[in-house]
Amino acid sequence: MPLIVEIAGWAGAGLILIAYVLLSLRRIGAESVIYQGLNVVGSAGFVVNGWAHGALPSVGLNLLWLLVGGWALSRILRARRPGQPVGPGQPPPIA
Incomplete structure (x- = not known):
């Protein structure tokens, strides 16, 4: 395997672990x-590594992880814009 594939996998693992630790310690919020x-970014690293290794269940899971994270990220960023609807059941952003 090319070194870049292994770096992508290990970096992905590290980033997801860092996110989980920071969330668990309440240093950051899920939003x-x-x-x-x-x-x-971490799940993208896992997708690259899993694809190169032929680990399709890992690729599938991490593609879904990436999509959910991307969707959540887009909602967070849209909520920061004044006048943009946040979505059903969500309070409007406080100015």
Whole structure:
């Protein structure tokens, strides 16, 4: 395997672990750009590594993880814009 594939996998693991530790220690919240960004980039690293190793269940799980994180990240960023609807059941952003 090329070294870059292994680096992507280990970096992905590290980023997801960092996100989980920071969330568990209440240093960041689940609605933070940092938390969702770490998860999106980390899962992308797992997708690259899993694909190269032919680990399709891991690829599938991490593609879904990436999509959920990307969706959450887009909601967080849209909520920061004044006048943008946040979504059903969500309070409007406080100015």
